[in-house]
Amino acid sequence: MYLSPIVKKDVKVQARSMKICWGVFAYELILALVFFLAMSIIQGESRYSTSNVYSAMVWLYPVLAVTQLIILGLVVPVRTASAISGEKERQTFDIMMTTGMSPFSVIMGKVMTAIVQGMFFVVASMPVMALSFIIGGMSWAYLFLFLGIAFLVSLFAASIGILCSSLCKKSISAVIMSYVFYLLFFLGTAVPLIIYWIVVANLEYSLGTVPQFVESYGANIYLFTLLNPAVYLAEFFAGIMAGRSVVSSMVSSMGTQNKGPIVLLTTGYWWLIFATILFVGVSFLFLWIASKRINPIKGQRRKGGRR
C-alpha cells in the first residue's frame, strides 16, 4: 500500500518529540474530566428519578463524542495551519517543490498527517467511549459512525488549516485565519437565517401578515445551515440519541405549507447525507485551492506578460 512519504516522515518526526506525549496526556485528561463530570450528573439524576443508571450511560456517548470532536476541530487546523508556512519558515519548502511530488500530493500528505494524528487520539479514547456501548447497551454501529464523523471533522478542519497555511507566510497568522474561517462557518451560515427572522418580524409588524411566497419558501433559508458544523452535529446526535431531526423540528415550526428543496432534505437522513457531501466537497475545494496556491509556477506567466 502506498503511504505518502510526507505522512511517514511527519508522523515519525512528531512521534519523537515530547509534544505528542503531552498532546495525548492533555487529550485523555480532558476526556477523563468530562467523563467524571458526566458520570456524577448521571448518578445525581438517577438518585431522584426511577431511571436505570446503566441505561443512562448511553449519554456518555454524545458527551464524550462531542468533546472529542470539539478538541479535534480546535487542534487539527493548528497542525495543518503550520504545515506549509512551517516548511517555508524552516526553509525546506523550495526543496520539497523541486521533488517529484505534485503540489496536490504535498497538500494531501500534510492533511493526511493531521488526520492520522487526530485519529490516534480518537482511537486512544476508545476504551472510555466503549463504556456506553458495553454498559449502556448502544449499538456498536454508532461507534463506527462516530469514527466516520471524527474523520470528516478532521478532514474539514485540516482543509481549512492548510488553505490558511497556503495563504499566509507565517504560521501564527495561518492559525488565526483558520479560526476566523471557523467563525464564518459557525456564525456566517446562520446570518441569512437571522436576517430572515428580522425581515419576517418586520413584515408581520407592518403588514400584519407575510406574503404567500415567503410563507411557502421561507423555510428554505435553512439551506444555508447545511454548512454549519453545529447544526450538522446537532442533527447527527439528535438522530442517534432521540431518533428525531433538529432541522425538521425547526422547519416545521415555520409552517406546514413549506415548498422547495427543504421539504426533501428534512425527510429521512437526506439532510445529513447532503451536508456530508457538501462538507467533503468544500474540504476538497479548499485542498485544491491550497495546492494551486503553493504551486510556484502556476499562473505567474500571464501576470508578468509576455515580451
Place this chain on the structure above:
Amino acid sequence: MGACMDMGKRGCDGMLQINHLYKSYGKFQAVSNLTLHIPKGDLFGFVGPNGAGKTTTIRMVCGLMLPNSGDIFINGIDAMAHQKEIKKQIGYVPDFFGVYDNLKVREYMDFYGSMYRMNSREIQRISDDLLELVNLSDKKEVFVDTLSRGMKQRLCVARALIHNPALLVLDEPNSGLDPRARVEMKELLQNLRSMGKTIVISSHILSELSEMCNSIGIMNHGSLVAAGRIEDVMEGVFGNNQLVITLDEGRETAIRIVNEYTKVEVDSVGEHEIKLSHNMTKTEIAQMVGAMIAGGVVVTGFHKQEGDLETLFMRVTGDGQ
C-alpha cells in the same frame, strides 16, 4: 566546448539551454534577455554582484518561478511544458535551507528518495553510495539537525543526487562554510564533474570558482555580460597580447632589443621584469627572446600575462569603467 551566450532557439544538444529569458518583479527587471547554453559535463560557475539575477535565473531553471518570457530546455526537454519531467532532471541545492528536527541522516535520504517514488531497496543502495561519496557514511544514524553546517551542505548535495539527476544546480553552496568545508565541497563537486554530471554553481567566491569551473557566466543588472570557457572569457576581456619577461641581468640591453621591434610596446619596467604589449606571432616572440639571450641578457623566464577572475569580474561588472 564551454558555455556560450548565443545559440539557436531550438536544436540544443547541451544540458541547459536558456533562450531570451525575461523576469521582472513589478518595475524591477531582474533578468533581461538572458541567453545561455551549457553543454553536458560542464562545471559552470554563475557569478555576479548581489541583485544581478543569478538566484532568479536558478529558480526559474529549477521550476520554482516562471519567467515572463523566454524558454528553458534541460537535457533537450522544454522546462515550461514538461515540469514533471524536468523535476527528474534537476537536483537543486538552495542557498539557504533547513533540515527537519528528529530525523536521522538515513531517514532524510529515505524521505527524499520516496518523494521521487523510488522503492526502499533502490533508495538504500543509492543513498549508501551517495553518503560515501559525500563522506557521511558514518553519520547514517545521526540526527540531521546535529550535523555541522558543512556536513549539512554535503548531505544536501547527496539529497539532490538521490534520483540521479542530469543537472545539479547549487545556489551559493559555500556561503557560511569554514575553509575546510569549502575545500571538501570543492573536491566533491570536482568528483561529481569527473563522473559526468553537469553542474551549475553560483558563488561569490571567485577564486574557488576559477579553480573548479571550466566555464563561467557573469551576470550584471539582470543581463549576461560574459559567458564561455574561462580562458576564452579572459582572453576576450584582457586580450591575448601581454607578455612578461623576467630577467636577472641586462635590463637595458633587453629594452633596446624590444624597441627594435615595431610590434611591441613596453608597458612597465621593474628591476627583474619587463611587461610588454604586442601583436606578434609566437615565432616572433621566440625570435625576440632569442635575440635578448644572444645579446647577453640573462632571461630567467617569460610568460603570457594572465588575468584573474576577480579582475575579470570587476572589469565586466564595472559599469564600463
